Amino acid sequence: MTQTTIAPPAAALPVAAVQAEPEPGNVAGNAGSAARLVARAAADDARVVVLPELFLPAYHPPSLAGDPAATDVAADDDGEVADSRLDPLRAVARDHRVVVVVGAAVRHPDGRRTCSALVVDGAGRVGAGYAKQHLWGPDENALFTPGRRGATLLVDGWRLGLGVCYDGCFPEHGRAAAADGAHGYLCPSGYLVGSEHRRDLYYRARALDNTMYVVFANAVGGAPPWRFNGGAAIYDPEGRVMRRAVDSGEAVVVARFDPTELHRVRDAHRMLADRLPGQGGVRTLLTG
Template sequence: MQAEPVPGDLTGNAATAARLVHRAADAGAAVVVLPELFLPAYHPPTLRADPDGTYLAADETRRVADARLDPLATAARDRGVVVVVGAAVRHHDGRPACASLVVDRAGGIAAAYDKQHLWGPDENELFAPGRRGATLAVDGWRLGLGVCYDGCFPEHGRAAAASGAHGYLCPSGYVVGSEHRRDLYYAARALDNTMYVVFANAVGGAEPWRFNGGAAVYDPEGRPLVRGGDSGEAVLVAVLDPAELAATRAAHSMLRDRLADQGEARTVLGG
């Protein structure tokens, strides 16, 4: 997905997410990925000013129960889809997280993954880094979870692939001016690890938080199967094909051939 949330309007943004889930389900989607912090919107001044209104509470099992999310839970349940959506979460121990919520096909909601690599001073002030990776299992597929800046680190995608992931889901928030990096990082993570990558991004907003879309699904060689424009709402649907995944991994065997020990780097002087 690429769409524009309203800063601080968690109720309205959840309704927008539900509307988009119905659109995606109508197009045949089984898993729906929405942008980073979509529920409160990626707008640090609002998150800072209204934590009670923008953060969701997670219990000790990471479950989230909040009536404002009922339309989204209902959409997932009624359409039989799994939804991954960005949120600001306060865990039971008080730890704040930039999280990916997973809404399951029964409408249950969990803070499944906390962003591990926090970007810039705003995120580092507002959130604590996540402590571990996470993998979503759906219909025989293993889908690693990342959030935005996580995908800038080859090691993060590689850890997902090493744990058996066939794909990598990255809700994100890329701003205008970052188009080159936006289009390079996630294609590279796909090819690095011969896995599908799903990249969701926000659009719209006011400077300096004006987002540039470009949502895409990349095949295991890093080619875009679908891609959104730099502006405007879009629902992009692609098929993840197990035969294509297997063929790519047979032809490009980096995951098998990588060395467990790369050796200590040394300086070689020419004479």
């Protein structure tokens, strides 16, 4: 994997991670809740706002399986999403000139259904920005088709790799984003109660592995067995917690990606630059 060398951006980027409880199957209502939370983040000067995995339909496999027509949003051949239920999100993005990343179930023209991160830009356009590549467990594999490629979002000179939940458990996924020149990694997620140790470790590790900022958004609440544990957080390029929410209740946390700090960390910790090609699997040692 060849490292793409990208200069650090010129100015800081305020970002927000959101945790909240959506209502299963209520795309219109959840879009309204998302718009309210985005406005709250924008009031704290956030330029990019990340909401949880499948926030629009809610991460609730029985609802997703039982009524795909109501829980999906449709993308056209160019990946654009014109669903009127998302109008509150379009409006808040336009009004505040923010970029929103929010989880959705997306139906594509070829019939594929993906667990995706929608991107709403500052002009209010909605696109199916990234489809989750690593599907978790039997429910997701029954509901969705894996994504075919990674995606990098460009905002104010910052390159932001996109992942969804289980993607962030694979070091290779974050490294692919970094190899594409990412300065940050945005992960809408859905972590269940009982997974707190892994939730807090994976995304800190992705930050330090790749000396990049990481934004982790998560759901809260829900009925067992689909009960989520919050902990939305923003990590610096050394994996330190910049901001973190508690494990329950609605929250919006905001922090600033700092280009000077990014440069300092990447100059001090040179894993991206020093990584050797072709490691592993080239020699077998036999012992008697």
